[in-house]
Amino acid sequence: MASYLLGLTGGIGSGKTTVANLFQARGINLVDADIIAREVVEPGSEGLQAITEHFGVSILQADGTLDRAKLREQIFADDNKRLWLNNLLHPMIRNTMLASAQKAESAYVIMVVPLLFENGLDRLVDRTLVVDISPELQINRTAKRDNVSEVQVASIVASQISREQRLARANDIIDNRGVMAELDAQVEHLHQKYLALAASKTKNE
Template sequence: MSDFIVGLTGGVASGKSAVAQRFEARGVFVADADVAAREAVAVGSEGLAEVVAAFGAAVLAADGALDRAKMRRRIFDDDDARVQLEAIIHPRVRATLRAACDAAPGAYAIAAIPLLAEGGGRSAYPWLDRILVVDVPVAVQHARLLQRDGIDAALADRMIAAQATRRQRLAIGDDVIVNDGPLAALDGHVEALDRRYRTLP
């Protein structure tokens, strides 16, 4: 069981997944909030039933699953809807992540939480021992979103604006990886942090 848990966060298109993959390659257990969020509203789950009760059956796809594209458009256009959806999903995600990390083998575990700053930071996740922020300039996020998702500039702007600011994320971080260069540069950062985290517990 892991006695030391690191929260991994960063803005959209910052490279969180690339960092998480490098920790996993070093044998570190990573619990992914995005996976936990999908499980929280899986077909037949209490979470999905709550979403339908709050937003109506129109948010469902033909197969009875949550229509993620439709839900995404709705919450980007309506802050109240986003808060309502997060109130259903976030508590379930937190419980799943903590249970997975507590049970993980190794000296420490990582909880990858993209919306850590938005979801209450340390007050919502008091069981995190450290927080690692993957940071990039907003211009880099914007360019990566256009390339990665094939979206227009206006939607990229809205996606970035819907999240916490760089300053808000950096304010909760104990450690920072600046990921504005080639992906290969991440290897050295992760290696150094892995060595450090193994000594902290």
């Protein structure tokens, strides 16, 4: 079991997945909050059952899966609904992530969490790493990637904590404005650093 936990985060479109994959290529196990968030609302799950009871069966698609677009509309229009949903899902996601991290066999494990600081999940990890680009690049990259308007992306960026707040709370920062070779070099430097920190923690336990 990996006892050293790293929290990887960054704003939308910053390149978290690319960075996470570079660590994974070095043999590091990942625990992805987005994947787990989908798993806890799969058909047959306690999460989906509770959501259906609260919002009604109209929140489901014809195949019995969650209609995410419809749910998103409802919770963005109503703070109470959003709060209820967060109170239901966040503990489920947190507990599943920690259980997955305990099964990891790499020297350290990375928890990839888009809203690491917003949801207070930085308290669960030993160290935090932020992937950073400018808000302008975030908006431009995400609009192209997801084929959505820049206005829509800008509203998502605005709903997350500010770049300044995120950077102020980071233990380590990766600058993702450059080319892949530069990104890989930053990952390699940090990988060696985390291997040493994980070894040191294990020795002191």
